[in-house]
Amino acid sequence: MATQRETVDFGIDLGTTNSAIAKAEGADAVVIRNNRQREFTPSAVYMSASGNVHVGDAARARVEADPDNACAEFKLRMGERGEHMRFKASGRSMTPEDLSAEVLKSLRGNVTAGTGESIEAAVITVPAAFSLDQCDATSRAAALAGLEFAPLLQEPTAAAWAYSVRDAPSKAFWLVYDFGGGTFDAAVVKIEDGEFTVVNHAGDNFLGGKRADWALVEEILIPKAEREYGLRNLSRDNRRAAGNIAKLKAAAENAKIELSQSEATDVLVDLRREDGELVDFHHELTRADVEAVTRPLVETSIALCRRALAESRTKAGDIERVLLVGGMSQSPVLREMLADPTEGLGIPLDHSLDPVTVVARGAAIFAGTQRIPRSLKSKPTAAPGTAALELEYAAVGQDTDPLVGGRARDDAVQDWTGCTVEFANRESKPPWTSGTVALRPDGGFTLRLRAEENTKNTFAIVLRDRHGTPVATDPTSLTYRHTGLIGAAPTLSHSIGIGLSDNSIETVLAKGTELPARKRTVTFTTVAVNKHAGTGLIRVPLVSGEHPRVDRNTVIGRLELRPAEVRRDVPAGSEVEVTVSIDTSFRATAEAYVPILDEEIEIDVDLARSTAPGxxxxxxxxxxxxxxxxxxxxxxxxxxxxxxxxxxxxxxxxxxxxxxxxxxxxxxxxxxxxxxxxxxxxxxxxxxxxxxxxxxxxxxxxxxxxxxxxxxxxxxxxxxxxxxxxxxxxxxxxxxxxxxxxxxxxxxxxxxxxxxxxxxxxxxGRLPVVVFASLEHDLADHPSPQVQRLLAEGRRSINDGTVHQLAAVNAKLRSHLPDEGSGLDLEGQASTVRGGDRR
The missing domain is CATH 1.20.120 (Four Helix Bundle (Hemerythrin (Met), subunit A))
Structure with missing residues (x-):
């Protein structure tokens, strides 16, 4: 169903533990509550025997009671191939994308229930440390959930958007400290000239609150259950203990949250012994217990913050404030450690916005700046007597007098001479009108609006014919949000490069590159491809990551040209030009051009990761x-x-x-x-x-x-x-x-x-002699009589002073050296290109 909205307006925080959706309103955003009137929904899915899917609190409870048919915390496996969860009762299985899509459908349903609107577009946030394959999987989940347009936004950037509508400085650095349920991100945000941009980030996709939960379970609750309650084999690697483990994990998570406000709390759960008997497990968990397991995680997060600062060449003293994001940031010990100048960063902490919903709110504010593609909007083919207006303008900006251009279209009107258009903001104080603006004969017009600062302005549109009679229009109004601070272009989270034959990387697009981006680089083949002999292979791996070695990064694409696929022989040292493009939602494309073949070949960018090893x-x-x-x-x-x-x-x-x-x-x-x-x-x-x-x-x-x-x-x-x-x-x-x-x-x-x-x-003129000496050393023991004759001929040339003949001898000897491609894993993963120049 096409939408009438001009801008996306809805933002979703698709979290590991909880998810939330918010809607842009005025200069800010409001979080939309679910059917339980909560601002967030647990990212959990339960499937009944009949195949009915349930999301949220009910599903989260089932993770403990019925772990064979419910699951949570699947976000971290986004991008992996294969199924993630097989629901035993129904026999169905779902991938991480399928599961995330169910959460997104539930959030869409909250909007419909709360506002009556069915949305087809929303901004979705991803951790800054998410790799390209994980971002791509998030986009696929959005499509499965019925979101036809779903720009991605990094979570630290979303948090900066939420804080940007408040008292933002004209020039400063912020540090976004985002400690969620499953991931951690530290992002350095630069504010200057009315724009903010993320200049660097460091993160860990496996550092989150769930690690503290598991530490409480494994270090405190399980030992007591085994020691004092007679339970045996309570471990995560024992499938028969899955139900008990799930109950303890949920209890630990709830206790951790409660201990943010109190010094002690009781853990009370029913556990089942191996003989089937239920026991009432009880343990008093204290804030000190939580602090003990949290401290190592916070220390790791602080180290990542320091790395982000160092890489961006900023110091703690340069940072105006630390913006706290994510449920874990509510922990008292975390805040204490982070604020300490020796143990932590010594930077003032800002937690004036709810850390659990701030990302969704920021995503919605950003969504209010994103125009919905025309293909998703109701087409301006209005009813008879209604003029369709094609409008061009910025949906958000720092101008208080934004420029609007447009054109009126109506099959019944060929000449718009004498017609006028007027824009009016009746809610402003005082009310404002543009006055009548004459249309050009083709229906075109331009004018400037007057916008109130730091709010969303709605302008009613009045079109009049040459007689002054109002004409119905589609759309009937225009919205523009003024802001004093606006986000700059997104940046690339992980470098993209070409794997070379020596296991090093030729970086094409570096981490931190502004998006969208497109860049070309030139490599050279190390292996000759002989079409008629059927030998050789050109392989160009495309990798993502920051490790200096190819095999420590993620392969996201690969060009392979075999002898049967080329029109002519390709000698070693031939150029292969590789161009990589990436858009603002981190979708990557790549193509290669081989000049000697005069062919451009698309590189298959496959962003689905292989199933985890056994x-x-x-x-x-x-x-x-x-x-x-x-x-x-x-x-x-x-x-x-x-x-x-x-x-x-x-x-x-x-x-x-x-x-x-x-x-x-x-x-x-x-x-x-x-x-x-x-x-x-x-x-x-x-x-x-x-x-x-x-x-x-x-x-x-x-x-x-x-x-x-x-x-x-x-x-x-x-x-x-x-x-x-x-x-x-x-x-x-x-x-x-x-x-x-x-x-x-x-x-x-x-x-x-x-x-x-x-x-x-x-x-x-001495080079042939030196080259011959090297060849003689390498081929001295070669069994071929022809090689030995060539070596003898070369020695005679040197003795006789006829050095000019050595070049021909050297060329013949080179052909007997071991194949430059021998030993390469031509059927495996090894690259057959190098960087540098043609030498």
Whole structure:
């Protein structure tokens, strides 16, 4: 059904624990209550044996009583392939997108019940740390829920929108501290020249209030239930204990909330023994208990805040205030730690808006700035005698005299000369009118309105024919919201790059890039593709993430060109131009252009993640992690590498292996634990990657010094003035790179030194001799008689002084070197392109 609204107006906070929907009204927004008159709805789904779906409080209660047919906290698995929940009674299964769609349908139903309006458009929020695949899954859930237009907005940005309608400064920095039920985001917001923009963020998709809940269950409630009530095997990896565990988890969550206001509360639940007997479990939980399990989580969140500040080159002293968002931010110990200048950030805290609904309110305020696409609105083909108005204007802005352009259309009117239009705001004080504005013969007009500040202005439209008689119009009014502060363009949450053959990444669009964005980069093939021989493969992986290694990031797309798919041979070193585009809702597209083929090929961007690995694979990864740690610890003890030892000490202090072991135990039954375990393993391997790089640094520096010595000798013997100048510059840059201990830069300068040496040898005519010496070394033991004849011919050329013949010999010898593509995982995931230039 098409809508009559000009702007979206509705914003949804699709949360891990609870969800809410709000509607833009005036300069602010109001939260729409559900059928229980609550401002938020639990993100839980229950399915009866007949297949009827229930969402909200009733479903949340069923998670405890009937865990085989109800589920919650499925947001964190958005984007994964395959089913998430199989409802035993009905036999049906649902993906995370299906489950989220049911929550969105419920929120849409709240609007219909409360206002009588059926909405087809809403802004939906996502955590800033959400990856592209998770954003894409959210968009799919919106479509399944009947929302035909659903722009995505990052949660910290939504919170900034909510606070922007209050006493916002003209120039300042804010820090949005968003600690929700399942995720944490820290975002640095810059306010300047009437705009605010998120300049950087840091987050953790698995750091949320649910971890505190589970800690209370596992560290306090389960031990007491087993010790004093005779229950056995109460663990998350025991499916038979699922009902008891769910009850304890819900009780812990409720107690945690209550302890924000009181010092102690009673946990009372009915638990069932293995013999079927019910026992009345009782435990007095105290605020101190909650503080004990919350502190480590808050410490982690503060570290992420500091990282966000450091990466944006701001200090705590630059931040005017910290905006508290999310249910966990109501915790007294959290606020105490965060405000402390030593333990926390020492920045004033602002919790003047309800942290549970502030994101929905901000999303609605932003939604009031978003025009609904014409395809979703009632088409301006009005009834006979009614003129259709096509209006062009900004729905929101800082101008108090916004410009409006438009055109009147009516099949019965060919010439609009003598007709007028008038806009009037009868609610303003005093009432305002534009006066009559003459239409052009084609029905077009432009005029300026007068808007009251910091509120939503509605202007009635009056169209008159050449006789002054009013003519009915569609639409009949226009709305414009004035604001003193407006959000700038959204920014990219995670970098997008191309995986290269050396397992490094060529970044195309960096984290923090304003959206929409489009950029092209050039790579070069490392493998020749021979059409007739059927050999070779061009593979260009597209990845998302911040890790320096390809295999630590998420592959979101892949170009693969096989011999049967090309029109001609593609030699190694051929260009492959890759262009990546991403819109304001984080939807990515990519295409590649291969000049030698003169073909443009769309890269399939598949944002659905593979199903999480099985427990056997995770356990094998854990064993490999420990083995790698032991090896690196031993190597670090043998060399002077303080940075490597510091990283290993950090690895120890975080008790990484123990945490992975705990997650592996939980993963027997909890799919979220599987996903979290995979993330933690990847993070741990990344730390060890850093250790490995620091351990390699002495060797890299030694290789650089050898290359410098070689280049100096060659330039001294055969170089010209320009070569000596290039060498001095390259040596100075190498010294700076060594001083900074920047491995990538050291490698780059080492390559530059070698390039200078090769150029001197080439220009002096000595390069063929040097190349032959290298080939002779590599092929000395080659079994082919032809290779041995070529080597003998090359040696004769050098002895006879006929060096010019060496080029042909070298070309023939190169063909006998091992295939440049051999050893590559051509049927697996490895890239077959590199960065740099054609060399």
């Amino acid at each position: 427990l056997a694979d995770l356990r094998a990864d854990r064993a490999e992690l420990e083995h790698r740690y032991d090896d690196l610890r031993e190597r670090a003890s043998e060399v002077d590498a303080p940075e490597a030892r510091a990283l290993l000490d950090r690895f120890d202090s975080q008790d990484t292996l123990s945490e992975v072991d705990r997650l592996l135990r939980q993963a027997e039954i909890d799919p979220d634990a599987t996903a979290t375990c995979l993330v933690r393993l990847r993070e741990a391997q990344t730390v060890l990657d850093g250790v490995e790089e620091h351990l390699e640094l002495p060797q890299i520096i030694e290789e650089a010094k050898e290359s410098l010595s070689m280049a100096k000798e060659i330039v001294q013997q055969a170089g010209q003035a320009e070569h000596r100048a290039d060498l001095r510059r390259a040596e100075a840059e190498l010294d700076a790179a060594v001083e900074e201990r920047d491995q990538a830069l050291i490698r780059r300068q080492t390559d530059e030194l070698r390039t200078i040496a090769v150029r001197v040898l080439d220009e002096s």
